[in-house]
Amino acid sequence: MRVLQISKFYPPVMGGIESVAWELTEGLNRAGVPTDVLCSNQKLWKTQDKAASGYRICRSGSLGTVLSTSIAPSMVFHLRRLATDCEIIHLHMPDPMAAMAVLLARPQGRLVVHWHSDVIRQRWALKLYEPLQEWILRRADMVIATSHSYFEDSYPLQPWRHKVRVVPIGITDRVEGADSAKVAAYRQLAGGRRIVLAIGRMTYYKGFDVLIDAAAYLPQDCVVFIGGSGELLNEYQELVIRRGLNSRIALLGHVHQDNLLSLLEACSVFCMPSNVRAEAYGVAMLEAMLMSKPIVASDISGSGVPWVNVHGLTGLNVPVSNPAALAAGLTSILTDDELRDRFGNAARKRYLQEFNVDLMIQRVLNLYGSMMSTYQRKNFAQ
Template sequence: MKILQFSKFYPPVIGGIESVAFELTEGMNKQGVETDVLCAHTGLGTQRERSAAGYRIVRAGSLGKLLSTSMSPALLLETRRMCGDYDVIHVQMPDPMAALALWFARPRAKIVLHWQSDVINQRRALKLYEPLQSWLLRRADAIIATTPPYAEASPALQAWKSKVEVIPLGITPIDSRGAADKAGALRQRFGGRKIVFSLGRMIYYKGFDVLIDAARLLPADAVVVVGGGGELLQTYRDRVAAEGLAGRIEFVGRIPDEDIPGYFEAASVFCLSSIVRAEAYGVVLLEAMAMGKPIVTTDIPGSGVPWVNQHEVTGLNVPVSDGRAMAAALTRILQDDALAARFGAAGKDRFLTQLTAESMVSRTLSLYRRLLAGAVEPRVSPNL
């Protein structure tokens, strides 16, 4: 069995799609399943390389990005050249360029679409993309949805439920060596107060405005610490300063990867304040759960976020865009050590038993084998 993992980009380019493609590729090769990568490059020239694990990575030259899509004519040619060598082509979606490349190449291999999100923010572009997306959905042999709620709510998947299998995303636990020392320094930096930690790109759908609203209502012995860079970082910092909330919430900017475990370790609770279905899953929640942290998230309709964070089991879900409700949920956890410990332990158990990269790889490999054996049945609502 040979697998081609088709991703928008690939590490060291960082992103949700890229991290999933990396975990699957690394995991499959560790299982002895030959898996290579085809993606767009961030520059003009096509690059061919071997990973440290020995698999091929082809980064097709690109002219740049338009509407979050790499403009890569070279990707069409590389797809046609490579696709005949593989039994399964696994495509990380949404990716209009990948859809165009597959339409151009017309591979005979089995095609698996990994449906990480609908196209939500670019509705005008979606109208142009929909015919190509519909062709790819018809052509696909299987579609992986990341949670049952997202599979049920996705408009694009309604006509193709017979092809859908739910396989939750999983991660490799972050390396927490040295986290205790970093956590101690952070607690000292923030005056020994209880830390509410949040982490994500500074973009509108992460809902950090709501978290600012919540911060002003938290107990005086708590502080909100938000990590991440992005286009709205200065906007949020300016709002915090203008409203006199500097002692309540701090946007610390991008956190180096090696320092992130220390922030999780220092946190009393983790909060994800996202406001729309563009937040389809919340992979960062898995990092918090792996570190045994209780979670507060938003109950986004049709998103997988409230499925990942089970209400009153691993944490609390609150209404979208409701800063007062978010503050109340955070305060409840901050002021009840036994509850925080129970949520944290349940989250860690849920992560270890269901949401690891190893589990994701195993379920995906099972799907590949059943596809190639001609014995695939949809599994839209597994007992997870």
């Protein structure tokens, strides 16, 4: 059995979907299942390289990004070449370019669609994309959803319920990865104050504006660190200045993966203030959980976020886009050491029981096995 993962981008380009594709590819290869990657490049030309563990990564040249979609027409030809000896094509969605490549290349083999999120914001573009999305779901042999709660609220998946299987996202346990010197440096940057940490791309659905407004209600002996880069970074910097919160909030910009665990170790509580279903899961919360950190998250209807962070067990879920409620949830944990420790220990336990990467890999292997038991090479020409 050989697998081809198709992702919009791939590390070192990082994002929620990219991190899942990386964990799956690395884990499947460790398990003895040869797995390669096809993705878009962030340059005009194609590159092909090998990961340290030996699998191939083909990055198709891109003309640029439009509406969050990388325009990489050569992906069609690369897919035809790479898929010739693959029994399983594992497609990470939403990704209109990759879906178009599957439509045009018509690879043989089983198609697994990994459904990370519905298209939420670009409604007019969705009208153009829907026929292609419908074709992909109709041709899929199996659809992987990341949580029952998101699947049940996903309109596009309802006609294909019989194909859907839920596999929670898992990440590698790197609990020993924090660097004591870096932890001390972050705490020094905080001036000895307790740290509320949020991490993510500076985009509309992350709700960092809500967290900035919430900072005004927090105790004076804490500081808010927000890590990440993106199109709204300058806007958030201006908002911090307008609110007069320069001494209470630090926008850290891009946080390298090598520094993330140290930053998590330094913080007292992790915050996920996202405010719409585009935040389908909240992978950043898993990093906090493996580091035994309590979480305050938004109670987003139809998202996997409130399922990942169990209210009253691993942290608190508060009303969406409500700065006062967000601050109250954070304050209740910041001011109660026993509660903070209890939530943090439960978060670590939930990570080990539900979100460890080995569990995700085994669940995916089980699904692959169930497909391969009735396998015959499939022509996608229908």
